[in-house]
Amino acid sequence: MFADYVKEKREALRVGNRHYTLRQVAARVGIEPSYLSKIEHGEFAPPAEDKIRLLAAELNEDPDVLLAMAGKVSKDLQAIIRARPRLFADLIRQLKDLPDDALLRVVRVVRDGDW
Amino acid sequence: MIELRDHTLVFRFPEVHPRASCQISFQRTLRIPDDNQSYPLPAGLGRFLLHHVDDYYPRLPPSWEQHGGVFLPMYQSEALWVDLSFNFFDDYPCAVKVATGKINAVSGEPWGNGLIAAPQDYLVITSQRWLDGYAVGQGLIRQFVAMPLGAGFSAEEQLTGAAVHGGLQLVVYPMKCERFEELEAQRKAARDLEVSYSYVPGAFIKIKPEQATEMALSPGGLMRQQIERDPYGLAAWDQSAGSRCFVHLVDSRTYAGITGQAPPHPPLTAEDYAQAKMPWFEYYDERNHAVPGAAKLAGLDSVAATYIKKGGMLPDNKSVVPDRVINLNHSAKVREGQF
Numbered sequence: 001m002f003a004d005y006v007k008e009k010r011e012a013l014r015v016g017n018r019h020y021t022l023r024q025v026a027a028r029v030g031i032e033p034s035y036l037s038k039i040e041h042g043e044f045a046p047p048a049e050d051k052i053r054l055l056a057a058e059l060n061e062d063p064d065v066l067l068a069m070a071g072k073v074s075k076d077l078q079a080i081i082r083a084r085p086r087l088f089a090d091l092i093r094q095l096k097d098l099p100d101d102a103l104l105r106v107v108r109v110v111r112d113g114d115w
Numbered sequence: 116m117i118e119l120r121d122h123t124l125v126f127r128f129p130e131v132h133p134r135a136s137c138q139i140s141f142q143r144t145l146r147i148p149d150d151n152q153s154y155p156l157p158a159g160l161g162r163f164l165l166h167h168v169d170d171y172y173p174r175l176p177p178s179w180e181q182h183g184g185v186f187l188p189m190y191q192s193e194a195l196w197v198d199l200s201f202n203f204f205d206d207y208p209c210a211v212k213v214a215t216g217k218i219n220a221v222s223g224e225p226w227g228n229g230l231i232a233a234p235q236d237y238l239v240i241t242s243q244r245w246l247d248g249y250a251v252g253q254g255l256i257r258q259f260v261a262m263p264l265g266a267g268f269s270a271e272e273q274l275t276g277a278a279v280h281g282g283l284q285l286v287v288y289p290m291k292c293e294r295f296e297e298l299e300a301q302r303k304a305a306r307d308l309e310v311s312y313s314y315v316p317g318a319f320i321k322i323k324p325e326q327a328t329e330m331a332l333s334p335g336g337l338m339r340q341q342i343e344r345d346p347y348g349l350a351a352w353d354q355s356a357g358s359r360c361f362v363h364l365v366d367s368r369t370y371a372g373i374t375g376q377a378p379p380h381p382p383l384t385a386e387d388y389a390q391a392k393m394p395w396f397e398y399y400d401e402r403n404h405a406v407p408g409a410a411k412l413a414g415l416d417s418v419a420a421t422y423i424k425k426g427g428m429l430p431d432n433k434s435v436v437p438d439r440v441i442n443l444n445h446s447a448k449v450r451e452g453q454f
Contacts, residue, residue, distance in 0.1 A: 084169065084172065087169065108118065108119075108167075109116045109117055109118060110117040110118065110119050110124060110167065110183070110184060110185055110360055111167075111168075111169060111183035111184070112117075112183050112184065112358070112359045112360065112361070113180070113181050113182045113183030113184065113361065114181050114182070115181070115182045115183075115217075115280070115284070115361050
């Protein structure tokens with residue numbers, strides 16, 4: 001999924017802009033063209049988070065979306081969850097089925113406890 | 116639901132009415148002399164900083180996670196008043212219960228979530244704008260003053276003999292939707308007859324969890340303040356829609372250890388206040404009747420009296436003569452603000 005998506009996006013951009021060849025994108029991201037080629041063909045696993053972020057910037061994509069497609073969670077989100085794993089695990093599970101518009105209305109509330 | 120915005124608790128009840136909301140913050144203020152004379156209302160000296168308990172959980176006592184809510188820093192012997200306000204455009208009445216150490220500050224009774232009408236154990240926003248202390252008599256309160264939990268000064272410790280809860284507890288109930296709609300119709304009729312508003316400017320005025328020093332509110336000096344009787348009656352309040360909040364109180368050293376932030380500046384003394392020629396306020400609404408005050412609370416020892424019983428003296432407790440008193444009776448009730 002990640003491989004196909006990256007390839008499709010890069011190819012679409014290349015149609016109107018010759019700076020999006022495999023070689024040029026690879027150079028800007030800081031990887032070998034052959035490595036990017038193998039990633040796009042699914043022969044190699046997605047690269048590290050920092051490279052995915054650079055790739056997302058090149059392709060005008062949301063880095064969190066691209067990271068998720070690569071089966072990864074960004075380091076800052078991991079840190080947030082690790083700080084309060086029980087709370088965030090519970091929160092995410094409770095929110096998982098909410099429709100998008102309801103999620104957008106979620107605000108941080110002052111939690112009431114047992115007293 | 117309660118949000119924390121700009122160090123203010125914002126209570127909203129969208130399930131009851133789109134306009135059902137009120138705001139509660141906590142104002143730093145002068146600790147009035149605890150000398151058994153009654154004083155007018157001192158000015159607000161800025162909001163106490165409020166933080167989510169959940170943001171600092173690993174550094175807080177475990178019971179705080181259980182309680183949830185927020186916390187604020189106070190110096191020993193610092194005073195606080197509860198600022199009860201509403202959105203000017205929404206103007207939605209709410210009933211508020213305030214307790215310290217789970218002792219009701221109006222009735223002196225142990226905490227219960229529901230409202231009690233006789234004797235009234237709650238305040239009504241919008242008629243009540245401030246609560247500065249424990250209702251000890253008609254038109255008279257004893258100021259909320261922070262002392263260390265467990266030192267024997269607090270209302271909780273004096274009434275229960277134990278230092279278990281500390282902090283300050285709130286529950287807010289909005290007016291019932293249908294009652295508000297009736298009230299709005301009456302207000303609209305009154306607005307049509309209204310000429311103008313008057314406006315008088317006032318004084319706009321890393322620690323280990325086991326090392327955390329909790330503060331407990333204790334009865335301080337006497338102040339002239341009415342606890343307004345509920346003008347709407349118990350049936351007006353939607354008690355199925357309450358929101359509660361536990362406000363933990365920490366001393367300033369603990370606050371710095373928990374948050375890594377500098378604590379606020381130390382509070383002013385009454386002498387500083389007088390030298391700075393800061394104003395006092397009188398507010399008495401003759402249109403409303405005041406709750407008589409609770410005998411249980413009237414029987415509490417003040418902080419100064421407890422000091423004496425312990426063989427000491429409350430520091431910075433010289434009597435003062437308020438020389439600049441602003442009467443708020445017929446003006447906009449502006450009291451808080453920054454100097």
